[in-house]
Amino acid sequence: xxxxxxxxxxxxxxxxxxERAHRIGFEGIKAARATGASRLLRVLCAPxxxxxxxxxxxxxxxxxxxxxxxxxxxxxxxxxxxxxxxxVEVGTITAQAQPGNPRPRxxxxxxxRAVINRMGFNNDxxxxxxxxxxxxxxxxxxxxxxxxxxxxxxVNIGKTxxxxxxxxxxxxxxxxxxxxxxxxxxxxxxxxxxxPGLRDLQTAQSLEPLLRAVGEEADRVAGRHxxxxxxxxxxxxxxxxREIAELAERVGLDGIIAVNTTIAxxxxxxxxxxxxxxxxxxxxxxxxxxxxxxxxxxDLLRGIVPESMAVVSVGGVTTAQDVYERLxxxxxxxxxxxxxxxxxxxxxxxxNRGLRRLMARRDxxxxx
Numbered sequence: 001x002x003x004x005x006x007x008x009x010x011x012x013x014x015x016x017x018x019e020r021a022h023r024i025g026f027e028g029i030k031a032a033r034a035t036g037a038s039r040l041l042r043v044l045c046a047p048x049x050x051x052x053x054x055x056x057x058x059x060x061x062x063x064x065x066x067x068x069x070x071x072x073x074x075x076x077x078x079x080x081x082x083x084x085x086x087x088v089e090v091g092t093i094t095a096q097a098q099p100g101n102p103r104p105r106x107x108x109x110x111x112x113r114a115v116i117n118r119m120g121f122n123n124d125x126x127x128x129x130x131x132x133x134x135x136x137x138x139x140x141x142x143x144x145x146x147x148x149x150x151x152x153x154x155v156n157i158g159k160t161x162x163x164x165x166x167x168x169x170x171x172x173x174x175x176x177x178x179x180x181x182x183x184x185x186x187x188x189x190x191x192x193x194x195x196p197g198l199r200d201l202q203t204a205q206s207l208e209p210l211l212r213a214v215g216e217e218a219d220r221v222a223g224r225h226x227x228x229x230x231x232x233x234x235x236x237x238x239x240x241x242r243e244i245a246e247l248a249e250r251v252g253l254d255g256i257i258a259v260n261t262t263i264a265x266x267x268x269x270x271x272x273x274x275x276x277x278x279x280x281x282x283x284x285x286x287x288x289x290x291x292x293x294x295x296x297x298x299d300l301l302r303g304i305v306p307e308s309m310a311v312v313s314v315g316g317v318t319t320a321q322d323v324y325e326r327l328x329x330x331x332x333x334x335x336x337x338x339x340x341x342x343x344x345x346x347x348x349x350x351x352n353r354g355l356r357r358l359m360a361r362r363d364x365x366x367x368x
Contacts, residue, residue, distance in 0.1 A: 004344075005343065005344025005345070005346070006342075006343075006344075009342065009344065013025070014108075014110065017104065017106075018107060018108050018115070018341075019104070019105065019106045021341075022106070022341065025341075025345075026070070026071070026075075026076060028345075029079050029080065029083070030075070030079045032079060032082065033076075033078060033082070038079065038082045041083065042082050044349065045082065045083050045346070045348065045349045045352075046061070047061045047062035047084055047086060047352045048353075048356050049148060050356060050359070051063065051086070051352060051356060051359075052148070052149055053086065053332070053333065055255075055310045055332040055333050056185050056227040056229075056254050056255055056310050056333075057225070057227060057254070058152055058184055058185065058227065059149045059152075060087055060149065060151075060152050060333065061086045061148075061149045061150070061151055062084065062085070062086030062352050062355075063086060063323070063327060063331075063332070063333050063334055063355075064085065064086055064323050064348065064351050064352060065085050065086045065087035065088060065089065065151075065154075065334070065335050066085045066087070066088045066089060066335065066336070066337060066340070067089055067314045067335035067336060067337040068089040068090065068092055068154070068156035068187065068231075068337075069091075069092070069117075069119075069337055070340065071088065071090050072090070072091060072092065072093070072121075072123045073090070073093075073124050073128075073129055073132065074090040074093075074129050074132040074136055077132075077133070077136035077139075077140070077153060078136055078139040078140055081140060081150075081151035083345055083348050083349065084348040084349050084351075084352050085151060086151060086152065087152035087154055087184075087333070088151060088152075088153060089156050089187060089335065090129075090133070090153065090154070090155055090156065091123070091155060091156030091157060091158070091187075091189070092121050092123065092156045092157065092158040092189045093123050093125070093129050093156065093157050093175060094121050094126070094157070094158050094160040094161075095126050095160050095163075095171050095172075095175045095178075096160040096162070096163075096171075097124050097125030097127075097128065098120075098121060098123065098125070098160060098162075100119050100120035100121060100122025101118050101119060101120035101122075105117060105118045105119050105120065105283070106118075107283070108341075109270070109276070109277065109280070109285075109287070110272075110342075111271045111272045112270050112272050112287060112288060112289050113287050113318065113339065113342055114272075114285055114286065114287030114288060114289050114290075114338065115286050115287055115338050115341065116277075116280045116281075116284070116285050117194070117261065117283050117284055117286070118193075118194045118281070118283035118284070119194060120161065121158050121159075121160075121161065121192065121195055126157075126174065126175040126179050129179070130178045130179055130182055133155065133179065133182035133183070134182050136153060136182075137153065137182060140153070152184045152185070153182070153183065153184045154183065154184060154185045154186075154187055155179050155180075155185070155187065156189050156231065157175040157176065157179065157186065157188060157214075158189040158192060158195065158198070159171050159190075159195060159198055159201070161195055165197050165200060165201070165206075168201060168206075168210065169209065169210050169213050169214075172188065172210060172213075172214050173213060173214065173217050176214050176217045176218050176221070177217060177221050180217070180218035180219075180221050180222045180226050181221055181222045181223075183218075183222075185226065185227035185228070185254070185255075186214070186218050186226050186227070186228050187228075187229045187230070187231050188210070188211060188214055188229070188230045188231065189231045189260070190202050190207060190210075190230065190232075191231050191232050191233035191259075192260060192261070192284065193233070193260075193261065193263045193282075193283070194283060194284060199233060202236065202244065204247050207244065207247060208247050208250070211228065211247075211251050212251055214228065215228045215251070215253070227254035227310075228254055228255075229253060229254060229255040229256060229257050229310070229312065230244070230248060230253060230256055230257070231256075231257040231258075231260055232244055232256060232257070232258050232259060232297075233259060233260050233262070234258075234259035234260065234262045234264075234290060234293045234294065234297060234315060235262055235263055235264060238300055241258075241300055241301065242300070242304060244256070245300075245301055245304040245305050248305065248309065249304075249306065249309065254309065255309055255310030255311060255312055255332070256301055256305065256309070256311055257335070258297045258298060258301055258311065258312070258313060258314070258315075259290070259293065259294050259314065259315045261283075261285055261290070262284060262285050262286075262290055262293065263283075264285070265277055265285070268285070269289060269292075270289055286315065286337065286338045287316065287338035287339070288316050288318055288338075288339075289316065290316040291315065291317075291318075291322070292316070293315065294313060294314065294315030294316050294317075295313075295316075295326070295329060298311060298313045298326060298330065298331055299329055299330075302329065310332040311330060311331050311332055312331065312333045312335060313326040313329075313331035313333075313335070314335035317334060317335070318339040318343070319351070320350065320351050320352075320354025320355045320358060321354070323336075323355050324355055324358040324359070336348075336351070
C-alpha cells in the first residue's frame with residue numbers, strides 16, 4: 001500500500017496545533033463509520049487469525065493495541081477497532097468531568113518522533129462516558145460477523161484533579177462503580193505526570209489499599225472478575241519498580257502496564273534542539289526516545305512477576321520489529337500511541353502484517 005500519510009502529515013498537520021490536528025484526524029477516522037467505509041476497513045485491516053492472543057483471561061485478535069490517551073472519551077472505540085487494533089484502551093477517565101490543563105498542552109518533537117503532553121486528564125467524566133462504552137460493546141458485538149474474536153475494550157481510570165490525595169481511593173471507586181461493568185479490563189493510572197501529586201500514589205503504602213479496593217469493587221459491580229492492571233511510570237528507580245511488582249503479586253493483580261510518559265529530558269538521546277525542548281516546557285514525553293527505558297522496565301518486571309501475570313509493554317513502539325521485540329522479551333501485549341500520530345491510520349495494519357511475517361520466520365507453520 002502506498003504510504004501517502006507522511007506527505008499528508010508534512011503538508012497539512014505539521015504546521016497545525018497538535019491538539020487541533022488530533023481532533024481533525026480522529027474525526028476523520030470516526031467518519032469512516034458514518035459513511036459505511038468501516039466494512040471495507042475491517043476487511044483490509046483485520047488482524048490475521050494467527051495473531052490471536054490469550055492474555056488477562058481474554059482473547060485478543062492481535063497482541064498489539066492502542067494505549068490510553070488517544071480516545072479519552074470513548075467516542076470512537078469501534079472506528080479505531082476497525083483499523084486493526086487488538087484492543088483499545090480508553091481514557092484516562094476521572095469520576096468528575098474536568099477540562100484539563102490550559103492550552104497549549106500538546107507539542108511535537110518531530111525530529112525525535114516524540115510528543116510532549118500536559119493534557120491533565122481532560123475528559124467528560126465517568127457518568128457521561130459509561131453509556132458510550134456500553135454502546136461501543138454493542139457496536140463491536142454487532143460487527144462481529146466475520147471476526148472470530150472481537151477487539152477488547154480496556155478502561156483507564158485516574159484521579160480527579162480537585163480531589164485531595166487522601167480522598168483518592170473514594171474517587172477511583174466512584175469511577176469503578178460506573179465503568180467496571182463496561183470494561184473488559186480496568187487499568188489504574190497512578191503515573192501521569194500531569195496531575196499534581198498523582199505519582200505519590202505509586203508508593204506501596206498508598207497503592208496497595210487503593211488497588212485492593214478498586215479490584216473488589218470492580219468485581220462486585222460487574223458481577224464477574226474484571227481483570228485489573230496498574231500503569232507505572234518509567235521514572236521510578238528499579239528498586240521502586242521491584243516493590244510495585246511484588247505488591248502487584250501480593251494483591252493479585254492481573255497485570256502491569258509499563259510504561260507511562262517520562263518527565264526526563266536528559267539521557268534520552270534527543271535529536272531536537274535543546275532550546276526547542278526547553279520551550280515546550282513541562283509534561284510527559286512519549287515516543288521513540290522512550291524505547292530503551294520501556295524495554296529495561298519490561299525486562300525487570302518479567303524477571304520478578306510470575307508468568308501468570310500479564311505485562312503490557314508501551315513506550316517507543318513504532319514498527320512491527322518493535323512489537324516483536326517486546327513479545328520476545330516476555331510482554332503479553334504491546335501498546336502504541338505516539339507513532340500513530342506520525343504514521344497515520346494504516347499504521348496498525350502494517351504492524352500486524354509485519355508481525356505475522358516476523359513470527360512466521362521463527363515458526364514457519366504460522367505462515368500456513
